[in-house]
Amino acid sequence: MTDARPAGRGDAAPDLGELDDAALMARAGAGDRTAFNLLVGRHGTRALRLALRVLGDPAEAEEVAQEAFLRAWQAAAGFDPARARFTTWLHRIVVNLAIDRTRRRAPLPRPGSRPSANGRPGTGAGGRGRRHAGAGRAGLGPGRPAAAAARRDRPGL
Template structure:
């Protein structure tokens, strides 16, 4: 079952709403991310709620790819949106897209959490294991399940930043520039992370 990201509990803002704030949710739903963030910075909680609905699922997926724990991933996604709300006034659409800015918050929180763990998780990649198997028969299904389990276990052994790079570039389909911006590294550094991740996966899977 998919994990549903609940609306984060947002503190009330003291600032007055902007004069161009929309009257209805439909208008908010048609607004750009940058516009919604401008309204959110002025205290429009409903505008920020549209951003949560629009980008919450991907934020949760990215956190899950790094943490391999649904409960922790949801906590990280919630915290990321709370921090985004609190820092809305400092968001500059001229410097980064909202999604890039949000993904960077998610990744930093997720990576920090992995560093605080006493030990790496034994069973990772629950999301990968839950994927439907298109195999034609039970033998093919069993073989595919073993392959997914092996890949999930190998991914769980990667350093957090390498897992994040794999998640952004391959699983979420971001461009090299987008993935690099979310990780706050250069595209060349991203290529290095991906290269090391592929080499480590190959060593683990062939051991």
Template sequence: MARDEASDAELMAWAAAGDRAAFGVLVARHGDRTLRLALRVLGRTEEAEEVAQEAFLRAWQAAASFDPGRARFTTWLHRITLNLAIDRGRRRGRATEAGEEALALLADPAPGPEAAAAAAEDHAALAGALARLPARQRAAIALAYEEGLSGAEAAAMLDVSERALEGLLRRARLMLRRLMTP
């Protein structure tokens, strides 16, 4: 079977046996999403790139311990990414402000100049408010709303119950509402 056609679980089994090319396919498949997730939690491109690289390095090193019966590869990888991003945010000791690069990802290029200016202002305000959320709340928002994961998947990645995830999301929405209200 060609590597490009193999499932993530098969590629991980090959990677566990030392097949770097198989792991390279996983990086190509999931690298962008992993980087986006780290960026949403951290708000800084450079830090997000380092976290994404570290997540893949750890996945490579732990390939033999991956159990496809317990979790999908993407769930496992995103859990590693989230843990690294949250830890990095905590080490930084404060919430981050989203940089111009992160805002550029949020901007909608289609509207006219006035609408684009208003949208950019709204995006900047939202990005600033998101940056002020605690890291776990930012992660919950990123998983549920930006990555479109189900409650069960997002809860599994954060290692919380679905009810606890709902609490994180509720607190995040309330705080965002307070921060966004003039």
């Protein structure tokens, strides 16, 4: 006797594009590169924009976004959708990498500031630079996120 079920999608594997992020991560954790590539396609632009917003440099932002996806691929088997959505998890990876990169940057002198006796920019000229540096740490600098500004101004954080 033959099977009376009509031929169709009932027996076939589901289309990967129809799977949600958690299911794609489960497949990626098992080594499915195609599933992970779909995640990169879905969320790559958002990761790049986030890195660019923190770093302000397109080349650095691209490197950070690529590194974030590499780390997500390497940690895919340990991803737990009960703890966080994939997008939240990826967002945190991107932000952490971007902040780490800002910490490694050399401090940039502020316009109009002169080096002080200790050689650090922005603290000369009667303490004017110190007041401006405090404004930057408070997130008041033009176009700089507060966290990135604080970490750039205080490399020891």
